[in-house]
Amino acid sequence: MSYQPGRHFLQIPGPTNVPDRVLRAMDMPTTDHRGPEFAGLTHEILDGLKKVFKTTADVIVYPASGTGAWEAALVNTLSPGDRILMFETGQFATLWRGIATELGLEVEFVPGDWRHGVDPAGVEARLKADSKGEIKAVAVVHNETSTGVTSRIGRIREAIDRAGHEALLLVDVISSLGSIDYRHDEWGVDVTVAGSQKGLMLPPGLGFNAISARALAAAEKSTLPAAYWRWQPMLDNNARGYFPYTPATNLLYALREALRMLDEEGLDNVFARHRRHGEATRRAVRAWGLEVLCLQAEEYSDALTAVLLPEGQDADRLREIILERFNMSLGTGLGKLQGRVFRIGHLGDFNDLMLAGTLCGVEMGLAAAGIPFTRGGVAAALEYLAAES
Ligand SMILES: Cc1ncc(COP(=O)(O)O)c(C=O)c1O
Numbered sequence: 001m002s003y004q005p006g007r008h009f010l011q012i013p014g015p016t017n018v019p020d021r022v023l024r025a026m027d028m029p030t031t032d033h034r035g036p037e038f039a040g041l042t043h044e045i046l047d048g049l050k051k052v053f054k055t056t057a058d059v060i061v062y063p064a065s066g067t068g069a070w071e072a073a074l075v076n077t078l079s080p081g082d083r084i085l086m087f088e089t090g091q092f093a094t095l096w097r098g099i100a101t102e103l104g105l106e107v108e109f110v111p112g113d114w115r116h117g118v119d120p121a122g123v124e125a126r127l128k129a130d131s132k133g134e135i136k137a138v139a140v141v142h143n144e145t146s147t148g149v150t151s152r153i154g155r156i157r158e159a160i161d162r163a164g165h166e167a168l169l170l171v172d173v174i175s176s177l178g179s180i181d182y183r184h185d186e187w188g189v190d191v192t193v194a195g196s197q198k199g200l201m202l203p204p205g206l207g208f209n210a211i212s213a214r215a216l217a218a219a220e221k222s223t224l225p226a227a228y229w230r231w232q233p234m235l236d237n238n239a240r241g242y243f244p245y246t247p248a249t250n251l252l253y254a255l256r257e258a259l260r261m262l263d264e265e266g267l268d269n270v271f272a273r274h275r276r277h278g279e280a281t282r283r284a285v286r287a288w289g290l291e292v293l294c295l296q297a298e299e300y301s302d303a304l305t306a307v308l309l310p311e312g313q314d315a316d317r318l319r320e321i322i323l324e325r326f327n328m329s330l331g332t333g334l335g336k337l338q339g340r341v342f343r344i345g346h347l348g349d350f351n352d353l354m355l356a357g358t359l360c361g362v363e364m365g366l367a368a369a370g371i372p373f374t375r376g377g378v379a380a381a382l383e384y385l386a387a388e389s
Contacts, residue, residue, distance in 0.1 A: 011329035011358045013145050013304035014175055014198035016348030018254075022201055025257035026250045033249055039241020041252060046238060048259030052177060052267070053192055053210040054199075055184035060234050061255075062207040063248040066174040066195035068229070070096050071103070071160040073139075073170050073191040075226035076209070077181030079219040080104040082136040085126060086352070091335040096139060096172065103224055108135070114337065117144070117151030117299045120159040127163035137168040139161035139191075143176035146334040148343065149294045150180060150305035157187045168218060174198060177208075178262055179274045179347040190215040196251065199270075201258045201302070201349045205251050271302075277346040277355050278302035280384045284359045284377035288366065293341055303347035304331065308340060313371050315342040317323040322365035328358065352385050 010017050013182065016325040031038060049059040053353035061376040062068055078084065083106040086097045090112075100107045110122065118140050127135065138160065143150045153171055160169060173182050173386055177192075178199025184192045189212065196206035211219075211231060219231055262270060278300060285292050285307050309315050316339050319330050331343030361377045366373045 004327050006327065009354075009358060009361060010331050011345045011361075012331040013345035013347060014136040014195075015204050016134075016198055016201060016345060017350070017354075018203055019201055019258075019261065019349040021261060022254045022257050023163035026254040028250060028253050031249055034242060039233065041256060042238060042241040042243070044090075045252060045255055045259065046262065048256070049208070049210075052262060053184045053194075054186065055192075055210050057185065057213070058211055058216075058238070059233055060209040060211065060231055060238075061247070061252070062209075062229070063205065063251075064248070065173075065204055066207055067095070067099070068207055069174075069193045069195060070099055070172065072207070072209050072229035072231075073193050074100055074103055074105065074282075075222070075224040075229050076151050076211075076231050077168055077170070077191060077215055078103075078105055078136055079221070079223040081106055084107060084137045084139055085110065085123075085132045085135050086139045087118045087151075088114070088136075088229075089117055089141055089149060089151065090114050090144035091148065091212050092144055092172065092174070093141045094335065096141065100139070108360065114144075114147050115149065115293055116296045117149045117296070118156055120152065120155040123156055124159035124163050127160060127165035127167065128299050130165065133166055133167070135167045137170055139170040139172075141172040143173070143180055143301050143303055145175040145304060146306070146337060147293055148304045149296075150176065150301045151299065153182070153187050153189065157189075158240050168215060175303050178267075179373060180301070181271045183234065184210045184212075188212070190218070196255065199347055200255070201261070202251060202254050205248050206221065206255065212351060216284055230316075238317075239314070243286070259342075273350075274302040274347060274387055276385070277350065277352075278305065278379070279388075280381040281305045281344055281346055281359065283384050284362075284381040286377075286379040287371040288363070288375075289381035290373060293337075304343050304345045306331075306333075306341045306343045307338070310372060313369075318342060318365055318369045318371060321369045322361055325368055326361040326364060328361040331361070354380060355385070
C-alpha cells in the first residue's frame with residue numbers, strides 16, 4: 001500500500017475515532033501506579049465514571065476488552081448450573097451466551113430475528129412462569145452493535161418488576177455508554193458491562209463493571225471460579241486509589257481526559273448529538289432506497305446504522321471499494337449478516353461534517369459498486385441537519 005493522503009475515515013461502530021486531546025493526554029511517561037500521585041488520578045476517574053453510568057455505586061475498571069468485562073459480570077454473581085435468561089438480538093448477544101455456556105451456566109436463549117430488540121412483554125411472561133425463581137439473572141445487550149437495534153432497558157426493568165421476580169439484571173452497554181441515554185441506578189441494573197473503545201472515545205483496552213448493592217451481595221455467594229476478575233480486591237484497592245494489579249496506566253490518563261470532555265459537552269448534549277446523527281443517517285438510507293435493518297422505530301440505534309442491501313448484492317465488496325477508493329472503513333456484517341449488511345458507525349467523537357463526509361463516501365461507493373440505488377441520500381441528510389441545527 002502506498003501513502004494515502006488525508007485522514008482515514010474510521011466509521012466502523014467501534015473502535016471509534018480517538019480525539020487529539022485524548023491522544024495528547026496518553027502521551028505521557030509511564031508512571032508509578034503505586035506512587036503518591038496515582039491515587040488522585042484513580043479517584044478522579046472513578047468519580048467521573050459514576051456520572052457517565054448514572055450511578056452512585058462502584059464502577060470497576062479492568063485492563064481488558066469488553067469480553068473480559070462480560071465474563072467478570074457472570075463470574076462475580078453466579079454459580080455453576082445457575083439459570084440465566086439471554087436473548088438472541090444479534091452477534092454480540094450470541095457471543096455473550098457462548099461465554100455463559102462455557103462457564104457452566106444453564107442458558108435459556110430466547111430466539112430472535114436480529115431485527116428487533118428484547119421484547120419487554122416476553123421478559124415479563126417468562127419470569128411470571130418461573131414461579132420457583134430458577135432464573136438467577138436476565139442478561140441484555142443494550143445496543144446490539146451487529147444490528148443497530150437498541151433494547152429498551154427501562155421497559156425491561158418495569159417488566160421484571162411487574163413479574164415480581166428477583167433475577168439480577170445484567171446489561172451490556174459496550175456500544176451505548178456515552179452515546180445513548182443509560183441509567184444504571186434508575187433502571188435498577190445490577191451489573192452494567194462497558195468498554196473503552198466506543199462512546200468513551202478511547203482506544204480499546206479498558207473494560208468496566210458498574211455494580212449494584214444486590215450484585216455485591218450476590219458476589220459473596222457466587223461460586224464460579226474467579227481470580228483476576230474478582231470485584232472485592234479491586235474495590236479494596238480502589239478505595240485507597242490503587243489497583244490490585246498493574247492498571248493500564250496510560251489508558252487511564254486518556255480516560256480522565258475523555259471524562260472531562262464528556263462533562264464539558266454535557267451528557268444530554270452528547271445524547272442529542274447522537275440522536276440527530278442517527279436520524280440523518282436513516283434519512284439518507286431511505287432516500288437511497290435501501291433498508292435500515294432495525295424494524296422498529298423506537299429501537300433505532302443512535303450509535304450506528306446497519307444497512308441491508310438488496311438480495312444478490314455483496315456488502316463486503318461495497319466496503320472494499322469504499323476503503324480502496326475513499327479511504328473509509330465501514331463495519332462488516334457479522335455472523336449470519338455477513339455480506340448482507342454494512343454498518344455505519346456514527347458514535348463517539350463525531351460531528352456534522354464528519355457525518356456528511358461519511359455519507360458522501362457511501363453514496364459514491366454505491367455508485368462505484370454498481371448497486372441499484374437512488375441518488376440523494378446525502379442531500380436528505382444535510383437537509384435534516386440544517387433544519388435541526
Ligand atoms: C455490544 C458489544 N458487546 C461486546 C463486545 C465485545 O467487546 P470486545 O471486542 O471489546 O471484547 C462488543 C464489541 O464490539 C460489542 O459491540
